[in-house]
Amino acid sequence: MALSETGAHFTTGNLFRHVSVMSLTSSIGLMAIFAVDLLDIVFISMLGREELAAAAGYASVIMFFASAINIGLSIAAGALVARALGENNHVDAREFASSSAVIAVGVGLVLPLLALPNMAFLLGLAGADGPVAEMAAGYLWIILPTTFMSGLSMVTVAVLRAYGDARGAMYPALLGAGVNAVLDPILIFTLGLELQGAAMATVLARLATVGLAMGLAIHRYRAFARPRPQCVARDFRETAMIALPAVLGTVATPVGTAIVTREMAKYGSDAVAALAVINRMIPVVFSVVLALSGAIGPIFGQNFGAGRMDRVQETFSDGLKFLALYVVVMSGLLFVLRDPLADLFEATGMMRSLLYLYLGPLALASFFNGAIFVSNASFNNLGHPSYSTGVNWARHTLGTWPFAIAFGAVWGAHGVLIGQAVGGAIFAAVAVWLGLRVIAAPCRDPLKLHYKCPDQRMQVVTNRTGR
Known part of the structure; x- marks a missing residue:
């Protein structure tokens, strides 16, 4: 065929x-x-x-x-x-x-x-x-x-x-x-x-x-x-096993945003205004990063279904390479345009200083968010969707609050942004490590909690009769 x-x-x-x-x-x-x-x-x-x-x-x-x-x-x-x-x-x-x-x-x-x-x-x-x-x-x-x-x-x-x-x-x-x-x-x-x-x-x-x-x-x-009702009933479990962790993982994002906003509010309205501008800028400038998980998932899924784990591994690597290239290019563009962008939002004082910090080195931190998205796609498509939930919640709680507080205590509002980026880098490294472990043994639980299937190729549904 x-x-x-x-x-x-x-x-x-x-x-x-x-x-x-x-x-x-x-x-x-x-x-x-x-x-x-x-x-x-x-x-x-x-x-x-x-x-x-x-x-x-x-x-x-x-x-x-x-x-x-x-x-x-x-x-x-x-x-x-x-x-x-x-x-x-x-x-x-x-x-x-x-x-x-x-x-x-x-x-x-x-x-x-x-x-x-x-x-x-x-x-x-x-x-x-x-x-x-x-x-x-x-x-x-x-x-x-x-x-x-x-x-x-x-x-x-x-x-x-x-x-x-x-x-x-x-x-x-x-x-x-x-x-x-x-x-x-x-x-x-x-x-x-x-x-x-x-x-x-x-x-x-x-x-x-x-x-x-x-x-x-x-x-x-x-x-x-x-x-057919019998097919829908039979497929409900498989669908829920992936959908529920994905829903819980998605809900983690506004929690992290709320934590950072709360910490930033300690430094005045200008700091909050800068954060609001950054949060609205990210979806537009880094839309490719946000789309990466859904875009790369089918590539993982098809090759996993075909038993081509070599191509699954290569997809993971190429996803990170593409991500790095895109983030470097867009971060460079933001740096070049930092003055007119700050002027567009009539930013002065602390607001302008925070925007400059983001439009300079911190924009590169979007790579770490993207690395988590690539890893989540591997979890969702290789039989470990609960890992994406754990990684997302850990990143937006343990990887946000302590770092925002600690760095904020040293550098104020600027430290909140820096702390958020540092926490993201740490949990991105954890996500990539776990993703590589999943790819190396997709049927086995990398955290050694239990075995997912007896051989090296996950079979999500077996003995699907009546099809």
């Missing part, structure tokens, strides 16, 4: 090229999403009512947890489908894709049923009250019921990546971002719907995204089988 027919696109060819193409195309879609999110806030801010922008901020806190669940399900779908394709088992690939899609839709329907009746309580936990809480609730009553569409589109895009279709996985995100960007000003300003208009634009963007993603997956690869 030809490569185009097997779908195991990554089991042959230059791995550095595969890593580069998958990462760059994934980052374009991711960057488009971040750009539209930023436009949302800009348009809402242009209304001149601070409470609307605050309501959108509180709503985004609630939406984050729904997104985290969908991200976890998409990681599971991509890992399982890619591994089946590497084994040249199209039946399992289609069944895994269908089961993941059904689970994503089911979760996306149940979640709003649980959250919406308790919206006042949930927004209260986030700190919203009064009219702002009412505005945020109105926004969420429009968006949350479409969580199933967001989950289905994420799973389908992950399936497209599992087939090695880098461009196909990019197009739905670009279409959704385009729809949102066009409809936002129309619904917010022209029709006068304000915050509700922004929510409606997001709903229509999700509809366009899932429609294109499903169309591409079905037309190009017949990627889904007809869902």
Whole structure:
């Protein structure tokens, strides 16, 4: 069977090229999403009512947890489908894709049923009250019921990546971002719907995204089988084993951000303002780094399924090489542009000093975050998803708080940023070490807790009857 027919696109060819193409195309879609999110806030801010922008901020806190669940399900779908394709088992690939899609839709329907009746309580936990809480609730009553569409589109895009279709996985995100960007000003300003208009634009963007993603997956690869209850029930365990650790790992990120923000607040509003600018700059400038885990995962999965551990090892190495090259180039660009970037945000005093610190040497620390992402991709696709949870939580707690406090005590606000970077470097080294151990013995637990399977090749599902 030809490569185009097997779908195991990554089991042959230059791995550095595969890593580069998958990462760059994934980052374009991711960057488009971040750009539209930023436009949302800009348009809402242009209304001149601070409470609307605050309501959108509180709503985004609630939406984050729904997104985290969908991200976890998409990681599971991509890992399982890619591994089946590497084994040249199209039946399992289609069944895994269908089961993941059904689970994503089911979760996306149940979640709003649980959250919406308790919206006042949930927004209260986030700190919203009064009219702002009412505005945020109105926004969420429009968006949350479409969580199933967001989950289905994420799973389908992950399936497209599992087939090695880098461009196909990019197009739905670009279409959704385009729809949102066009409809936002129309619904917010022209029709006068304000915050509700922004929510409606997001709903229509999700509809366009899932429609294109499903169309591409079905037309190009017949990627889904007809869902059967017995298959969904049988695949639920395998999906949950990867999705749950991925969800828990994703939730760790805002915890680390909150810790750093709290420490930075000790040094005044200028320090917090600088951190806010840096946190908004990172997703745009280093979108390739953020996309790396999802982009490189299918390459691990296909080669692991094919038993090509030599190519799994090479994928890990090439991922780190590509990461280093990208981070050095972008950090150099930020350094050259540090003056106009600081001027863009009208930064002076401590704010400008902190921005210069980041736009100088500390931007290079994004390499350590990327190394953790590469390692997490190896954990998720080689049968150890719980390691990604442990690494993420350790990095954003033990690798953040003590270092931010210690270095902050010496160098103030600048020390908080330096401490965060040092902690990241230490836990990146741990993640890389553990990733290499997993690749060396994928069926064996590197921490010697237990054995995963009797031979050197993981079989996630055996005796799958009725397929």
